[in-house]
Amino acid sequence: MQLRKPKEMNEVKGTEENKTKKRILDKAGELFLAYGYSRVTMDEICRSLVMSRKTMYKYFSNKEDLLREVILNRSQCKSAAIDTILGDDGLDFMQRFRRMIEYISKESPRESIHFMQDVKTNAPNVWRELVEMRNRDIPIRMGNFIKDGMKRGIVKKDIKTDIFIRMHLAVVNELMNPETLLELGYNIADMIQEIDSVLFFGIMDQNAEEFQKPTPKKKLVKK
Secondary structure (H helix, E strand, O other), X not given: OOOOOHHHHHHHHHHHHHHHHHHHHHHHHHHHXXXXXXXXXXXXXXXXXXXXXXXXXXXXXXXXXXXHHHHHHHHHHHHHHHHHHHOOOOOOHHHHHHHHHHHHHHOOOOOHHHHHHHHHHHOHHHHHHHHHHHHHHHHHHHHXXXXXXXXXXXXXXXXXXXXXXXXXXXXXXXHOOHHHHHHHOOOHHHHHHHHHHHHHHHHEOOOOOOOOOOOOOOOOOOX
16 A cells, blocks of 8 residues: 655545535535525534534534535635636627626526525624625626726716616615515516616617627516
8 A cells, every 4th residue: 555645645634624514515505595594403414414413513613604604605606607707708798798697597596585584584694794795796896897898888988887886786785685585576586687687788888889689588477
């Protein structure tokens, strides 16, 4: 048997620990979304993974810490995917815009509304961190996207970028609130499509060569 050097052993150990942590995050995210954060216990997650409590608490000190990592991990994956779409030079501006909306809609299952409401009610600290992360990331991403659109001549040159970004963020925070979604009866995917279609198509120069008439939106149907 070939003996491993200490550095190699540490790398193997690190890889195994990363795999274990990913298993926990994937399973916890699945259970939280299906049954609700408040209803799922750490013991149930352990049983689903066939894992001891000792191993679980080696990675996460409590359920709120686990939830925080689940949300952070998913948010980072979504952000990376969106940045890849927006940075794809093989797509024109409108194609990237539509691809981004399609991706966000696909990654927003109907169960997410009740999950969001559960987190907001039973893990307010995590909810606050989620909103803060959204308020930090959206202005940067949208600002860069709009500037690129202006350079390409697809976004009107006289648009006040700072005002538009503030407006977009205010609308997102108001309408992507779980209570508002439940009150209006729309799912997350349709609400995102409506927000971005109304706001972004309003600032685009429809006479620009790159602009193509958007595909007719499906009529929103309340649940």
